[in-house]
Amino acid sequence: MANCGDEVVGLDFRKLESFVSIVKHGSFTKAAEELYLTQPTITGHIQSLETKLGMVLLNRNGKTVSLTQAGEILYGHAVNILNTREQALFSLAEYEGRLEGNLVIAASTVPQGYLLPELLSAFRLDCPQITFTIRQFDSEGVMAAITSGAVDFGFVGMDTVLPELEVRQICRERMVLITPCSGRFANVAESTITWDQIKDEVFILRESGSGSRNLFLQGLKRKGIDPAQLTIVATIEDPDTIKQCVRAGLGLAVVSERSVRDEIRLGLLQGFYIQGMDLEQTFYFVNHRNRVLSPIARAFKSFTNEYFSSPSGPGEWPRGQSRCPSAY
Numbered sequence: 001m002a003n004c005g006d007e008v009v010g011l012d013f014r015k016l017e018s019f020v021s022i023v024k025h026g027s028f029t030k031a032a033e034e035l036y037l038t039q040p041t042i043t044g045h046i047q048s049l050e051t052k053l054g055m056v057l058l059n060r061n062g063k064t065v066s067l068t069q070a071g072e073i074l075y076g077h078a079v080n081i082l083n084t085r086e087q088a089l090f091s092l093a094e095y096e097g098r099l100e101g102n103l104v105i106a107a108s109t110v111p112q113g114y115l116l117p118e119l120l121s122a123f124r125l126d127c128p129q130i131t132f133t134i135r136q137f138d139s140e141g142v143m144a145a146i147t148s149g150a151v152d153f154g155f156v157g158m159d160t161v162l163p164e165l166e167v168r169q170i171c172r173e174r175m176v177l178i179t180p181c182s183g184r185f186a187n188v189a190e191s192t193i194t195w196d197q198i199k200d201e202v203f204i205l206r207e208s209g210s211g212s213r214n215l216f217l218q219g220l221k222r223k224g225i226d227p228a229q230l231t232i233v234a235t236i237e238d239p240d241t242i243k244q245c246v247r248a249g250l251g252l253a254v255v256s257e258r259s260v261r262d263e264i265r266l267g268l269l270q271g272f273y274i275q276g277m278d279l280e281q282t283f284y285f286v287n288h289r290n291r292v293l294s295p296i297a298r299a300f301k302s303f304t305n306e307y308f309s310s311p312s313g314p315g316e317w318p319r320g321q322s323r324c325p326s327a328y
Contacts, residue, residue, distance in 0.1 A: 013085060016078045018045035019057065023075055024150040026065050079149045079291060086294040100129030101296045104151045106142040107134065108211060109239050110173070110256045111155035111283055123303050130296055138237070140209035146288055152297050153304075154286040157211025166289040170308035174257045175215060175279035176271040178246050178264075185270055193272040195223065202233040202251040204242050212281060216254045219277045243269065256281065 021031035022042065032039045050057055057071035067075060086101070107116055112134060120132055137145060142154035147164060160167055177193065179185040185193075206213040217227045233251040236242050242253050243260060247268060254274075263269040273279075285304055287293070293301065 013082065015045040015049050016082060018042050019049060019071075020075065020078050020082060020149070022046065022058065022065060023067060023071075024148065027063070028065065075149070083292040083294050087292065100127075101294065102131045102133060103153070103296060103300055104133045104135070105153050105155070106137055106145045106151040107155040108139045108142055108157050109136060109237075110157060110212065110259055110281075112136050113239070114256070114258045115155060115171070115283065119304065119307060122307065123300060126303065127296070127299060130300075138207060138209035139211040143286065146286055149288070149291065152287070152293075153300065156284050156286060157281050158214060159282070159284060160286070164289055166287050168285045168305065169282055170285045170304070172280050172282050174273070175212065175254050175281055176257045176260065177252060177254050177274055178243070178260055179252050179270045179272070180247055180249050181267055181270045183249065185272075188270075188272070191273060192275045194275045195225065195277070198252060198274075199225075199229075200231075202231045204234045204236055204245055204251040204253040205230075205232055206239075206242070207235055207237045210237075212254070212256060215279060215281050219274075219279050223277055254279065 017035060018031060018037070018041075021034050022028055025031050025034065028039055028042050028046075031037075032042045035042070046058060053070070053074075055070040056068050057074060059066045059068055105116070116134065124130060135145065135151060139156040139158040142151075142156045143160050143162060143165060145151045146154045147162065155170075177198065205216070220227050220230075234245065236245065239255060239259055242255065243263060245251065246253050247263075257271070260269055260271060264271045285308070287297075287301060
């Protein structure tokens, strides 16, 4: 009679790919789409795995899919088995002078919009056969995606103490208060505004889990201000929607200076630093500490670390032009 070890040796890669993809997406349908297979084929792969191992790997409750305890054990090993296979294939490709494949990257909104475009473009100059899949979450969602194995790397605006994640600080960005370029702030010439000048205004905040929201609320606490005193008119995930709402006069918001540079330069928004509040957000590059990296993932990690290694290099975001023309 074959033991469990014998059965594991007999597992084929396609079935493991199906299993990992289902876990990553939480869906048989999405896994089938990713792997260009039919849903019955995906289902057959899982049934074959479970029969071979004599264990139930996935809990199926309607459209919800979750790992059993046995599934959790297999999942971590399956990811590493598939990555090791990719490593072998990519090593052969490197030997032939080729490095190609797809990187899956998760990012919170500011890094995705204002950090990744230049970084990815620079990386492709070195590795033109690489493609990217970019997924947007808030900072907490990015870390969850890396922990689950759904993505290779993440870029976030908040630190983490999760032991399974390797986190590297890559750059810092100052935050500004944005207001409409009309109304009572239109004739404020100073670049800095006091809390007393804005404490009775209504505010637009990012969603819970956002690094920029946490930074603003922590800054209030350090200044001795209870965040519960804020009048919050809206909670909005999309930074572009926040900017449009501020332009329309819905409320004020605290956002990344980089993210409103163009709007301020064009006179569409006005920006101020808040006196006595050191609102500077740090951005981090994150990957799973214990997961085997494919060669393209190793190359991207090395390139990213080098890209942001110099304070005066491309990782340093430019300052200046941070206020409405009328505020100069």
